[in-house]
Amino acid sequence: MSKNISEHLKKNGIKPSLQRTKIYEYLIENKNHPTVDQIYNDLVKDIPTLSKTTVYNTFNLFMEKNIITIITIEENETRYDADTTFHGHFKCDECGEVYDFDIDDIQINKDILKDFQINERHLYFKGKCKDCLKK
């Protein structure tokens, strides 16, 4: 697994250091789109010398190399996604959990965006998840 990650980073022009590999692996294994804080707090157990700056630097590098996308739902917390294909996110107001969902199709009125170049598309919903509704 870790071998695959190294390869994937290399293929995208990223030298696979320990920190980079672990951070990318964490994102792959935790598909709930953790915040930088969560990632740092978990990974520092593994890599005691880890700095939060490194986490930020690494994500900025991953972004430049287009192997992750940014998820901006709340103003004050950035999350990241290792799945760069187009899909939607649902964030529960109650528990804070972020869920992925598939988008089949979006039909928009093209009049306004005619001759615009669209590079990124983001769709997210907010509300209450099934588990929180039960309570």
Add this chain to the structure above:
Amino acid sequence: MSKNISEHLKKNGIKPSLQRTKIYEYLIENKNHPTVDQIYNDLVKDIPTLSKTTVYNTFNLFMEKNIITIITIEENETRYDADTTFHGHFKCDECGEVYDFDIDDIQINKDILKDFQINERHLYFKGKCKDCLKK
């Protein structure tokens, strides 16, 4: 015009003070979704005593009363929208302008969000606008 705004605020349980009225009016007339800074800098010419805190307080109040929605495209700048009907936003990476566009339909795979309660839907694109592409 200003009369209508007062009425609209009252109808939604908001006492229409000078500041609130001007801020709401500004949002109605500037459909490009200005940031708090832009709004403050423009309105302070009109209301010299205006405080940026008031702008923030007012938007938070408007949000509670559901007469505006928040637009979170970039992590570090919150924008607001007086049009609370569902529509999309396009932000140009080059000039920073935010455009509205109409959404006809969105089809998603409902499996994951079955039994979820969806309260808000947000769709935004990023790229280059027509004007910036010409250059």
Add this chain to the structure above:
DNA sequence: AATATTAATTGTAATCATTACAAATTTAAA
């Protein structure tokens, strides 16, 4: 292998948007 060069990581301080809070002002009620 030893040294020089370059790249990556780290810690601390700075930045900047937003909020907390208490004082001052304005509005409404008695």
Add this chain to the structure above:
DNA sequence: TTTAAATTTGTAATGATTACAATTAATATT
């Protein structure tokens, strides 16, 4: 008019992110 309640304001605090310089690790050169 006096009193109470609501609104606005300015300043300080917060918290996420970035700038930057120093340290450490990796790579290239002799």
